[in-house]
Amino acid sequence: MDTMKLEIVTPHGLIFSGNVKSATFPGAEGEFGVLPEHASLVSLLEAGVIEIEKEDGTVDSIVIDSGYVKVDENKTLVVVEGAVPIVGETESDMAKAIKEAKELIKKASNSDFAIANVEAKVETAAKTRF
């Protein structure tokens, strides 16, 4: 299966860089998925979760506050202000990441619905790992 290059950058540095099978973004006008060979697109992103399906089939979740995504045929670039990847080797690392993510989302969004939505997604993402 084809893959595309995905890069996520924040003012604090590169958060994610690599080849992925697909990615889902929290667009300003609704959530959307991107597969390789997607038509060029620039979209505003809202506070939410980016879900990345990596080459080996595993899914990474990254919580973001606000930013942009630029999709190209073979490259997707995400520029966001704040991002917290939900990853961790141990359960306590994971718990820490989840806590950070929740804080980020609470600061970024004032809609209870969005916050609840993100929290639910984060927790499911964490559960599938252990």
Added chain:
Amino acid sequence: MANLKEIKLQINSVKGTQKTTRAMKLVSQAKLKRAEELAKRSRIYAQKLDELVSEIAYEINHSKVGGSDSRFVQTDLAVRTVDIICVTADKGLCGGFNVSTLKTTLKLLREYKEKKVAVRLRVIGRKAIDFLKYNGIEMTDEVIGLSASPDYKQAAEFMDQSLMDFASGVTDRVILIYNGFKNMLTQEQRVIQLMPIDISTVEPRELKSSIEYEPEEQEELLNTLLRKYAEYSMYYGLLDSLAAEHSARMQAMDNATKNASERVNELTIAYNKARQESITTELIEIISGMEALK
């Protein structure tokens, strides 16, 4: 003998100072490394943001008659009020680091005064605030603590106030002044115009397909992007200034350490001379005493 004791005390005090300056140098060295690393990592964000802005700007330049309507890109505004953002360190003991930034700021203030342009001075850093207060220069904003530990959210909030005033027409230009990091030995005065941004010169880009925008309003996208751009420039300015501050302090403390060891050498020679002198005097006394007994 009193003289000897005095010199000894002096030597000890200079040695104490030297210990402090050497420690401060080492601390700055470590902090400089961290600040440089932060700045380097964040630069990638600027590159990517640049990519996005230039693409959208190019599109707008071409598809719209007369270019963008956004106030952020109107470079021919009549300048009546200027926002000057001045960044210095919170602490001293770093050579001419703060002074040179203040000099540039004062020069700019004078220039605008001659042109009868109103200036709003927004200041970050205790050193600048103290200086300007002492000289009776009015400031619109005073922020302490941000230049010592730059934080993106705080920098963005600070910048947002300037951007809001600019967008609503209260100010016509936003300028950032700080002392930037050039290399380990030199700092460079940076005077950056944050707003308005000139987008008329962006390079065209090869695109395989036309870009779709979401939300469809390109102007809105450009506006928010340029806002982010200015916010980032502010944040980067703080990082750069911090790196420069540490390099300046490192240098100043290195010089101080060197001066201290020179002083210790001088004092040691003086001490030895004084000791020799007292020995000679004592010997003469003994010898003349013996001579007198003969």
